[in-house]
Amino acid sequence: MKYNFTEIEKKWQKYWEENETFRTPDFDKLDKSKPKYYVLDMFPYPSGDGLHVGHPEGYTATDIIARYKRMRGFNVMHPMGWDAFGLQTEQYAIKTGIHPKIRTIECINRFRDQLKSIGFSYDWKREISTADESYFKWTQWIFLKIYNSFYDKTDNKAKDINELKIPEGLSAKEKFDFLNSYRIAYLAEVPVNWCPELGTVLSNEEVPEQLEKGFTVVRRKMKQWNMRITEYADRLLNDLNELDWPKNVKEIQRNWIGRSEGATIKFKIINPETKSEFEIEVYTTRPDTIFGVTYLILSPEHKFVNDITVGSEKNKIDEYIRSAERKSDLERTELSKNKTGEFTGAFALHPLTDEKIPVLISDYVLASYGTGAIMGVPGHDERDNEFAQKYSLSIIPVVFPENISDEEKKLFLENTKIGKECYTGEGISINSGFLDGLKSGEAINKIIEWLETNKKGMRSVNFKLRDWLFSRQRFWGEPFPIIHFEDGTFEDIDVSELPLTLPDVGSYKPSGTGESPLAIIDDWVNTVEKDSGRSARRETNTMPQWAGSCWYFLRYLDPENTKVFCDREIEKFWMPVNLYIGGQEHAVLHLIYARFWYKVLFDLGYVNYKEPISKLFNQGMILGEDGVKMSKSRGNVINPEDVISKFGADAMRLFEMFMGPLEASKPWSTKGIEGLNRFLNRVWRVIIDENSDGLKNNITDSEPELKLKKLLHKTIKKVTEDIEDGDMKFNTAISYLMIFVNELYKSEEISKNVIRDFILLLSPFAPHITEEIWQKLGNNESIQFAKWPAYDKELTKEESVTIIFQVNGKLRSKADLPFGSEEKILEDEALDNENVKKYILGKQIIKIISVKNKMVNIVVK
């Protein structure tokens, strides 16, 4: 029979399912003497469109690793699940009225069938879905753990809120507020990113993506749940160093965390009318330029703005604040070229010179970074420079570049004063009192020392990272296990009440008031406190989609546990994840949130390691055949179901790996996959007699001929190394398998053992056809349980190598010589070579360079 991939693939998928071939035993039945390997895929969001050809790319890579590791005797954890809460399903519900729960199940079923049709070796007994009550019970449970924790800055870790020392003599309300100001998950009225089109708020990390889609995002003050991820900024930054992650992902995270060192400096401000004094702190990375400060700027949202503004300026200032509020973030940055601001009428005292400097407000100063106020150093900061020139504020040069002549220095200082020059680099201090003549680095240390002894400021560190906005005004997400009382206080519900499930509703539309659709379900919203019977309202926000994906890799390990989200001992055995493959788009979203949650759980003693993911790998995108991103509107989308029915799952797996390195973006090619289907046909025909369905006659129990044996061992070596080295370059491994098959076609008689080993090598890449041939080779058990072939190092060596002969670095000839021939022999051979002789005839030999097993280069004049 001809190679019938459809039949073979169905047969083996059924076999694997019935025999639970890929089941990872429960922990108590696991042979713990074997090493573990946890290979994880970023689980998909089961959308209505079904699987995309991009999905199987990363999944095939992890599947190859999983199958390989099993054959190498590892306990392998290779699970799959669903990131099932999310906006797309909710919007489908708004449109159709179909409950998201029903829609989600439909989509999941479709996705699962599709994944099974590609032959992935998942342990489906561990399947999880974030929207399942049995799963999100634990998402809510973890939320409560985070809610009931505070960050102890001395021990640098999260602790149970009960360990927090509460000051004596506080009223009940004060105590409540005090605790709240420490909780790692906290409710606060903060300026948030509101997206009117989506009817929900967004986290900082989510904003760029929505803007790209053309949605608007405006700043709005709202009472929202937040997580104090900022407390973990240092640890999230430092622990990156020990991770085997792509360089650029680490870089993106470092940028996002955005650590900077500098100083906070206190300025005294006096309202000339009321004579009241305020102390305002500014943050700067260049405290050495303090003598160049000619004004202060507060962000329009700064808490002192009202108090320091004098009567005559009030209207202007109020108007400015209102206009700043109206601007979206986008506008505030887009208008950056044209800075605006207003004078408050107040003056600050320079902490060193006691000079009076004006205090202004401007929306180029961000309220949410540093102290929300800056010192203006127009001589050495481009933004300040632009602002100063527009509002005619004076400029003092206080740093000049090193290694310039006196002449240049004079010109430099003049130009700086008039705003023509704005040097932002490091250099030598000038016009700076006791800092004069010092290099910037030294000046920074000296001024900080001075500020600290004079109590006018201190060394400080700042981060760009903001607290994580954790609530959304949606229906299809985890409800918060929190209830609110009439007096404005709130508390967590009892753990025994988890999971807190979603009600059935008539409409999934956002309420339009900035509240989620849950807010209008009175039955659900109105509740009572369990113990006291006091009436209460449920929190109506839901958690963001990231919540479920923050910890799903833990639930796979112990999916049935009803006592805890994952047993600590089981966690200890399997974690951290050895290999995690997914797209780069999650660099600062999922991957920073998941690290954060894991660290909190670590601090609280529920998990055993500092970091959850040891090695991360980003697969590239598969583009359409036209070389651009696949999209419905372009009509260049390739559907995996069609590919499988035309060419088979094995061919698709093989082709996706053969296209190029996993991390690269590469275009799909129908011709290309035909080639891989052709390859599998060649494999089939060289082994199987299509008339008898048995092995071909020329496959015998004979000793393999040396040449083929050597090629086999070289192939084993290459394939093993390509899988093992972590670069995910399976394209070269496959090309070696092709070379091997090409060689088989040239052989008269083939040893069965050679075929056996070759089939083992091919099996992680193309599992169905290899199971079939494995069976025809006389094996009764799945090929997955066979041992990965070993290679004999001696057999991988060539007995002869091609030595190249060069004259003056140009290739002139070559010769096959025995492997390991001494340099002297190589030289003699080269000098004796006809073509080489032509080029050295009559010339003087200056030098001969020879490298063993490589080349000889004769330098002549």
Added chain:
RNA sequence: GCCCGGGUGGCGGAACUGGUAGACGCGCAGGACUUAAAAUCCUGUUGUCUGUAAAGGCAGUAUCGGUUCGAUUCCGAUCCCGGGCACCA
């Protein structure tokens, strides 16, 4: 603007620590089989020049320059493409 990647045949891509550039696949060309086609098998395939051929010359890894006996690989400058950040003081 700043910070990371990356530019190799007609195409996807190979090339160890500086040592034969273009593995493997696609496409293309020629041949075999066939009444024919498809499928399959075999051969060739960077460009260019000399040669009937065998063989050989020259150029060639974005561009220019450098280091070196020797550079796709190391260094410097420039151009282009992709990604990230973008008033973070």
